[in-house]
């Protein structure tokens with residue numbers, strides 16, 4: 001299979017129904033929590049992407065039995081901290097920040113050193129954001145380069161609950177400490193800036209002793225070490241982050257309609273919908289329902305004209321953190337100058353996405369003003385791309401690839417987009433679904 005995607009034509013008018021694959025955050029959390037449960041858990045509609053497979057491989061290396069069947073994945077947990085492994089174990093988190101950071105939380109009692117490695121992109125990312133709070137439990141880390149992968153973790157047998165302030169709005173940091181709390185005596189108290197709350201909802205469903213007080217900006221979470229976690233089956237809903245590419249495809253296409261069925265619309269994840277609606281996009285959430293604390297809906301989208309620029313409120317940043325690249329594409333076509341601020345975290349992702357987003361817009365002929373934590377985008381409702389575009393050397397960031405594909409299909413001209421395999425990280429069926437829509 002060629003590794004480069006070439007797109008020469010805009011997408012044709014469409015009216016389709018699709019499903020996207022399972023939510024990545026929930027898939028990884030289900031794998032990690034099922035590994036701590038006692039007995040057999042089954043996960044349905046688990047995302048079968050490289051990030052999730054890396055999570056499965058990691059718990060297998062830690063002695064947990066996993067079977068992947070056609071319609072589900074079965075994990076046989078040995079209880080909390082029931083890992084069994086030999087000396088000199090290496091775990092490969094590959095491209096996944098979520099896996100790399102969350103699994104460290106589960107390893108705070110490891111009696112033997114475990115090495116965590118990752119791919120080129122993950123090895124550039126900051127781990128101090130989890131190693132510093134985990135050290136407070138008594139965990140020891142060693143590195144080649146401080147706070148970067150590869151690192152080694154050595155746990156402690158006497159972890160006591162800690163007090164932790166999570167001030168970035170990072171669910172990865174919050175969740176890493178929540179998982180560590182499963183192995184710490186006493187109470188772990190977390191004051192966390194608002195971020196996706198899948199871990200909290202799963203802890204609640206699993207009856208892990210936990211109290212949560214919510215204020216406008218912060219959640220105060222207290223967790224007590226549980227006696228045991230019961231095995232649990234879970235049906236993973238569709239991923240809003242994957243859906244976002246198709247939402248924007250439809251908004252920017254002409255005279256088209258799309259229904260995306262069974263998507264997780266957890267309020268802490270749908271900043272993209274709030275932002276795009278403020279910009280004038282036609283999006284309707286239909287048939288809303290609950291599943292184990294998570295909200296699910298079908299999302300109906302129509303091509304939208306007269307898009308308006310936005311001065312995006314920073315409170316929405318965390319709930320749209322993985323979707324800004326495609327939001328920028330809508331801003332490129334909006335009437336007026338859009339402004340996104342306090343988004344330095346975007347440069348801490350699989351690639352420096354704020355910089356890359358700006359660079360791609362510039363290649364498209366869109367003016368931007370970029371700082372280290374903000375971007376202004378000068379929208380052009382009649383934008384026409386006048387020269388061919390080549391996207392390469394972007395650290396194989398899956399979302400850069402998918403954003404570029406959506407831009408190519410909606411703004412036109414010839415696009416050559418390298419590293420097609422990058423989609424396997426989060427959304428292996430992305431191009432198949434594009435094909436189904438673009439008949």
Ligand code: S3P
Pocket residue numbers: 024025026098169170171172173175195196321322345
């Ligand atoms: C994730 C949290 C976010 C997000 C990532 C998945 C999670 O990262 O960007 O893709 O599953 O907890 P941060 O919490 O570090 O912002």
